[in-house]
Amino acid sequence: xxxxxxxxxxxxxxxxxxxxxxxxxxxxxxxxxxxxxxxxxxxxxxxxxxxxxxxxxxxxxxxxxxxxxxxxxxxxxxxxxxxxxxxxxxxxxxxxxxxxxxxxxxxxxxxxxxxxxxxxxxxxxxxxxxxxxxxxxxxxxxxxxxxxxxxxxxxxxxxxxxxxxxxxxxxxxxxxxxxxxxxxxxxxxxxxxxxxxxxxxxxxxxxxxxxxxxxxxxxxxxxxxxxxxxxxxxxxxxxxxxxxxxxxxxxxxxxxxxxx
Amino acid sequence: xxxxxxxxxxxxxxxxxxxxxxxxxxxxxxxxxxxxxxxxxxxxxxxxxxxxxxxxxxxxxxxxxxxxxxxxxxxxxxxxxxxxxxxxxxxxxxxxxxxxxxxxxxxxxxxxxxxxxxxxxxxxxxxxxxxxxxxxxxxxxxxxxxxxxxxxxxxxxxxxxxxxxxxxxxxxxxxxxxxxxxxxxxxxxxxxxxxxxxxxxxxxxxxxxxxxxxxxxxxxxxxxxxxxxxxxxxxxxxxxxxxxxxxxxxxxxxxxxxxxxxxxxxxxxxxxxxxxxxxxxxxxxxxxxxxxxxxxxxxxxxxxxxxxxxxxxxxxxxxxxxxxxxxxxxxxxxxxxxxxxxxxxxxxxxxxxxxxxxxxxxxxxxxxxxxxxxxxxxxxxxxxxxxxxxxxxxxxxxxxxxxxxxxxxx
Numbered sequence: 090x091x092x093x094x095x096x097x098x099x100x101x102x103x104x105x106x107x108x109x110x111x112x113x114x115x116x117x118x119x120x121x122x123x124x125x126x127x128x129x130x131x132x133x134x135x136x137x138x139x140x141x142x143x144x145x146x147x148x149x150x151x152x153x154x155x156x157x158x159x160x161x162x163x164x165x166x167x168x169x170x171x172x173x174x175x176x177x178x179x180x181x182x183x184x185x186x187x188x189x190x191x192x193x194x195x196x197x198x199x200x201x202x203x204x205x206x207x208x209x210x211x212x213x214x215x216x217x218x219x220x221x222x223x224x225x226x227x228x229x230x231x232x233x234x235x236x237x238x239x240x241x242x243x244x245x246x247x248x249x250x251x252x253x254x255x256x257x258x259x260x261x262x263x264x265x266x267x268x269x270x271x272x273x274x275x276x277x278x279x280x281x282x283x284x285x286x287x288x289x290x291x292x293x294x295x296x297x298x299x300x301x302x303x304x305x306x307x308x309x310x311x312x313x314x315x316x317x318x319x320x321x322x323x324x325x326x327x328x329x330x331x332x333x334x335x336x337x338x339x340x341x342x343x344x345x346x347x348x349x
Numbered sequence: 350x351x352x353x354x355x356x357x358x359x360x361x362x363x364x365x366x367x368x369x370x371x372x373x374x375x376x377x378x379x380x381x382x383x384x385x386x387x388x389x390x391x392x393x394x395x396x397x398x399x400x401x402x403x404x405x406x407x408x409x410x411x412x413x414x415x416x417x418x419x420x421x422x423x424x425x426x427x428x429x430x431x432x433x434x435x436x437x438x439x440x441x442x443x444x445x446x447x448x449x450x451x452x453x454x455x456x457x458x459x460x461x462x463x464x465x466x467x468x469x470x471x472x473x474x475x476x477x478x479x480x481x482x483x484x485x486x487x488x489x490x491x492x493x494x495x496x497x498x499x500x501x502x503x504x505x506x507x508x509x510x511x512x513x514x515x516x517x518x519x520x521x522x523x524x525x526x527x528x529x530x531x532x533x534x535x536x537x538x539x540x541x542x543x544x545x546x547x548x549x550x551x552x553x554x555x556x557x558x559x560x561x562x563x564x565x566x567x568x569x570x571x572x573x574x575x576x577x578x579x580x581x582x583x584x585x586x587x588x589x590x591x592x593x594x595x596x597x598x599x600x601x602x603x604x605x606x607x608x609x610x611x612x613x614x615x616x617x618x619x620x621x622x623x624x625x626x627x628x629x630x631x632x633x634x635x636x637x638x639x640x641x642x643x644x645x646x647x648x649x650x651x652x653x654x655x656x657x658x659x660x661x662x663x664x665x666x667x668x669x670x671x672x673x674x675x676x677x678x679x680x681x682x683x684x685x686x687x688x689x690x691x692x693x694x695x696x697x698x699x700x701x702x703x704x705x706x707x708x709x710x711x712x713x714x715x716x717x718x719x720x721x722x723x724x725x726x727x728x729x730x731x732x733x734x735x736x737x738x739x740x741x742x743x744x745x746x747x748x749x750x751x752x753x754x755x756x757x758x759x
Binding site: 230231232233234251252256259260261262263264266267269270271274275 | 636639
């Protein structure tokens with residue numbers, strides 16, 4: 090599924106290196122993927138690459154890359170990407186973060202929006218909206234696989250089936266899960282301090298949500314949206330936690346219309 | 350040979366296994382009846398004391414949120430036995446250091462047990478099993494490094510006698526550490542660590558700690574013990590003494606073969622009961638991605654349930670020694686020679702619904718008829734002769750490696 094002009098480069102940064110996929114041309118669209126792994130080879134990215142220069146780093150630990158020895162949690166990823174954005178000299182970039190990539194994007198944006206002009210969050214985790222005994226975000230490390238598929242997808246038939254994967258693919262899925270765990274284990278999938286910092290986001294923000302997302306529900310999305318000054322919300326029907334996969338047309342439409 | 354009596358202190362009075370998805374982590378504790386539970390605890394304490402009376406040492410452990418072992422705090426049971434027992438060594442195997450938040454607390458608890466027992470504590474440190482990452486809320490990734498850092502802090506707490514020190518590690522921070530009491534044994538109680546691969550055995554050998562292997566059986570024991578012995582030889586310039594290695598298996602000794610089969614099958618509850626689904630037995634970073642992938646595919650059991658939990662299969666694998674005294678002796682001797690020798694036999698002598706009387710009879714027969722021969726076996730140990738004996742025993746091949754021991758393969 091190689092897109093036009095697709096190119097992966099390894100960029101050396103202080104203390105770590107990161108693989109970055111670049112494709113297309115135009116305004117920079119900086120995509121931070123979620124816990125499921127890199128998205129740069131997916132059809133929705135090829136579509137976006139028709140209008141933007143997609144810049145999609147692979148979080149260390151995903152897709153067979155190594156977790157740097159000193160990495161402990163999501164903060165390490167945030168600082169890695171602050172360095173990466175400087176190294177790439179991004180200007181007026183649209184930062185799009187999916188799920189835990191959305192959390193990462195918010196952490197970056199509350200520190201500095203100097204290199205970004207707009208922010209898009211997709212079924213993003215990162216904050217706690219309920220009480221201490223409310224399960225805001227399903228426990229992906231405790232849910233049975235079939236329940237996880239039901240929560241994650243609008244149509245659970247879209248869930249990848251281990252029986253149809255090669256050993257190498259399945260090993261990568263498991264390695265991705267280790268990285269997801271490292272970045273999100275505790276506090277689980279959120280930073281308690283983040284809501285008190287979101288007022289610092291001073292760029293237009295779009296919050297996109299799959300209507301059927303049971304992992305992080307649209308109500309969570311609405312609560313998150315309300316925490317960010319001026320943020321708009323777009324709900325995509327017939328989509329779960331990955332609207333970009335289940336409804337790529339609607340997803341691309343929302344992104345391009347918000348960007349213009 | 351030193352033999353240790355071990356029971357996990359299970360709560361076996363459970364509803365039908367088909368009515369629940371997991372015996373660990375999320376099985377509702379409404380199924381735990383406190384009256385029955387109290388009877389169980391007292392019976393298990395009596396069992397350990399019975400073992401002591403038979404000249405057998407005591408082994409204890411802890412697990413969390415599981416009916417397979419209702420000792421979520423092993424220092425409590427060890428503290429009772431430190432007072433109630435008189436001569437037996439008390440082995441805790443072990444303190445799950447990766448999952449415990451405060452190593453200094455562990456250092457204090459262990460020192461206290463050592464003092465009350467007047468120096469009878471053998472202190473084990475383990476990484477912990479996969480299913481307990483949720484109860485502990487600790488990601489298992491880098492669990493081994495975490496365990497060793499906690500170990501370093503505990504050893505320093507045990508051996509610092511001139512006032513406090515501070516510790517600022519990667520995972521653990523402690524301020525003004527100055528434990529009271531200090532250990533009875535000097536410089537500190539003997540240390541044991543469970544090992545599941547040649548790689549994890551090496552640092553244990555370098556420290557001269559006892560390396561304990563659980564249920565690796567014929568398919569797994571050689572590379573692990575060989576790894577330990579190679580690490581020991583490289584660091585210390587001599588062969589590892591037998592007493593540095595331990596093997597844990599299920600043991601049931603009976604007067605005749607019919608009773609052996611019946612009791613052995615009852616004891617097998619330890620394996621057949623361990624129903625754990627994939628979401629609990631494969632937490633991120635516990636297993637290497639290749640092993641985790643196999644568990645996700647279902648081709649090996651990460652839950653600890655062996656793919657073939659039958660008496661015959663587990664005996665063939667060397668995970669269960671079961672029969673008349675002569676038979677049990679021959680079974681232990683066979684894996685002893687196959688593995689290159691070990692000086693500690695950790696006996697899961699009770700599990701599930703095996704009664705006090707059955708357990709007592711089994712341990713009596715062991716003590717009277719098997720144990721003396723095992724002691725002779727190790728007393729006559731000759732390192733060179735053992736190497737020759739072992740060399741002529743070919744590797745035993747097993748087509749499926751989905752053994753109980755996957756959770757210990759670290």
